[in-house]
Amino acid sequence: xxxxxxLADYDKQQFDSPLISIDSVLFSYHDERLKVLLVERSNHxxxxxxxxxxxxxxxxxxxxxxxxxxxILRDKTSIEPPYLEQLQSFGNASRDKRGWSVTVCYSAMxxxxxxxxxxxxxxxxxxxxxxxxxxxxxxFDHGDIIAHARERLRQKALYSIIPAYALPEQFTLPELQQxxxxxxxxxxxxxxxxxxxxxxxxxxxxxxxxxxxxxxPASLYRMKDMAGSYTxxxxxxx
Amino acid sequence: xxxxxxLADYDKQQFDSPLISIDSVLFSYHDERLKVLLVERSNHxxxxxxxxxxxxxxxxxxxxxxxxxxxILRDKTSIEPPYLEQLQSFGNASRDKRGWSVTVCYSAMxxxxxxxxxxxxxxxxxxxxxxxxxxxxxxFDHGDIIAHARERLRQKALYSIIPAYALPEQFTLPELQQxxxxxxxxxxxxxxxxxxxxxxxxxxxxxxxxxxxxxxPASLYRMKDMAGSYTxxxxxxx
DNA sequence: CCAATAGTGTCTATCAGACATTATCTA
DNA sequence: TAGATAATGTCTGATAGACACTATTGG
Numbered sequence: 001x002x003x004x005x006x007l008a009d010y011d012k013q014q015f016d017s018p019l020i021s022i023d024s025v026l027f028s029y030h031d032e033r034l035k036v037l038l039v040e041r042s043n044h045x046x047x048x049x050x051x052x053x054x055x056x057x058x059x060x061x062x063x064x065x066x067x068x069x070x071x072i073l074r075d076k077t078s079i080e081p082p083y084l085e086q087l088q089s090f091g092n093a094s095r096d097k098r099g100w101s102v103t104v105c106y107s108a109m110x111x112x113x114x115x116x117x118x119x120x121x122x123x124x125x126x127x128x129x130x131x132x133x134x135x136x137x138x139x140f141d142h143g144d145i146i147a148h149a150r151e152r153l154r155q156k157a158l159y160s161i162i163p164a165y166a167l168p169e170q171f172t173l174p175e176l177q178q179x180x181x182x183x184x185x186x187x188x189x190x191x192x193x194x195x196x197x198x199x200x201x202x203x204x205x206x207x208x209x210x211x212x213x214x215x216x217p218a219s220l221y222r223m224k225d226m227a228g229s230y231t232x233x234x235x236x237x238x
Numbered sequence: 239x240x241x242x243x244x245l246a247d248y249d250k251q252q253f254d255s256p257l258i259s260i261d262s263v264l265f266s267y268h269d270e271r272l273k274v275l276l277v278e279r280s281n282h283x284x285x286x287x288x289x290x291x292x293x294x295x296x297x298x299x300x301x302x303x304x305x306x307x308x309x310i311l312r313d314k315t316s317i318e319p320p321y322l323e324q325l326q327s328f329g330n331a332s333r334d335k336r337g338w339s340v341t342v343c344y345s346a347m348x349x350x351x352x353x354x355x356x357x358x359x360x361x362x363x364x365x366x367x368x369x370x371x372x373x374x375x376x377x378f379d380h381g382d383i384i385a386h387a388r389e390r391l392r393q394k395a396l397y398s399i400i401p402a403y404a405l406p407e408q409f410t411l412p413e414l415q416q417x418x419x420x421x422x423x424x425x426x427x428x429x430x431x432x433x434x435x436x437x438x439x440x441x442x443x444x445x446x447x448x449x450x451x452x453x454x455p456a457s458l459y460r461m462k463d464m465a466g467s468y469t470x471x472x473x474x475x476x
Numbered sequence: 477c478c479a480a481t482a483g484t485g486t487c488t489a490t491c492a493g494a495c496a497t498t499a500t501c502t503a
Numbered sequence: 504t505a506g507a508t509a510a511t512g513t514c515t516g517a518t519a520g521a522c523a524c525t526a527t528t529g530g
Binding site: 010015016017018019020056057059062063064065086088089090091092093098099100102104233234235237238 | 248253254255256257258294295297300301302303324326327328329330331336337338340342471472473475476
């Protein structure tokens with residue numbers, strides 16, 4: 001039999017296969033707290049519980065897994081996140097009561113301000129404090145997935161400035177440092193933090209300043225294009 | 239409707255979903271070359287081409303994605319690899335002629351010696367030089383996947399001794415350094431390489447020595463249990 | 477002894493940690 | 504001017520790079 005004939009006769013459903021979904025852990029930063037976007041499930045299974053924004057691949061609409069993740073996030077936030085990368089896939093026989101299931105998970109970040117107006121209109125979506133989420137009982141294994149994503153983000157905060165994607169396009173260095181400290185879970189040396197960013201030339205000084213409640217105003221910066229993919233050769237202490 | 243009723247009525251095949259497979263990039267080291275285990279496809283599609291060892295989840299047999307990967311590798315090598323971690327999932331509408339498909343990929347390493355006798359008996363499996371593989375036209379997008387796995391391994395060689403899993407249980411430091419140099423693609427300073435391993439206390443000196451073709455014999459070491467998960471705070475230069 | 481390979485000593489360069497100091501804003 | 508916050512200066516310590524040196528084997 002040649003391949004053409006094989007493909008014409010091929011029945012995708014001849015073997016039982018796992019259920020496959022795409023879920024995303026979307027991080028942001030607001031009120032000095034790390035937030036994750038959650039959705040209240042309106043359908044079975046796990047109806048009524050909160051879980052990650054996710055869904056199924058639309059075989060007609062989606063060109064790739066990443067497109068699926070972007071489409072689902074766009075539905076909840078109205079925009080696509082400036083940072084999105086695949087986290088990991090989780091699959092086993094017991095994580096979903098419907099049977100063997102696999103979820104391809106993405107980790108994403110965006111500025112809280114850039115989507116909060118829209119999120120506020122979506123009745124089933126909400127930004128929740130990550131420490132609060134840890135106390136909640138989420139749908140499926142979404143609690144474990146968020147813990148994984150958080151730990152990965154923590155590692156990235158030690159050798160990159162990827163957390164900057166959770167800030168508005170323009171931000172100050174003290175803001176970025178506060179965010180890193182929050183993610184890493186310990187205070188950082190101001191000098192060390194600034195020195196490495198300056199040496200790697202990751203940011204552009206907009207020339208603008210922001211007044212604080214009191215004290216000297218801070219300079220506003222924005223990321224250079226390559227700043228997200230830059231990794232420092234040496235980690236901050238863990 | 240309550241959840242119990244929902245689950246009883248649930249039909250997994252009501253929506254069309256992507257085909258899902260598990261593939262592994264199994265690395266090893268032999269004759270001063272980096273090897274990857276490939277399999278010649280005996281079935282459509284892409285029959286006759288070489289590709290990664292892979293297959294489908296067995297909903298009855300497999301408890302998790304990792305179990306599936308281990309089972310498939312065990313079939314080809316007779317043993318399970320001492321190092322196995324999820325690489326990434328690749329999924330889009332065009333990578334498989336049968337339609338939208340997702341592959342959850344694992345990256346693994348094992349000693350060449352520990353499975354070569356068995357691999358030699360499997361007519362459709364073979365260790366191939368990774369540089370040779372780069373010139374070949376593999377099935378599906380397996381060439382891209384191997385390139386990804388190789389780059390990830392290269393990064394790991396800069397901040398860990400994970401490549402040691404491609405060596406026999408006992409090995410010498412010059413052997414390990416040669417392997418790292420091969421993976422990274424440039425020579426390393428002997429002193430730097432040895433110093434960091436010694437300081438982190440990652441290896442155990444077996445007390446045994448191995449004679450070389452000529453010159454001073456090298457000491458034989460084996461990895462401590464935690465050595466694979468240790469990461470140096472500072473990378474080797476890239 | 478010589479050639480070859482394993483393994484060490486030691487100096488320098490780089491960069492993070494620590495913390496003091498200066499700069500610039502508001503009340 | 505005082506208080507607060509941003510930004511910088513500078514010393515120390517840890518660790519990788521460079522490379523010379525010593526050690527141990529076989530022929």
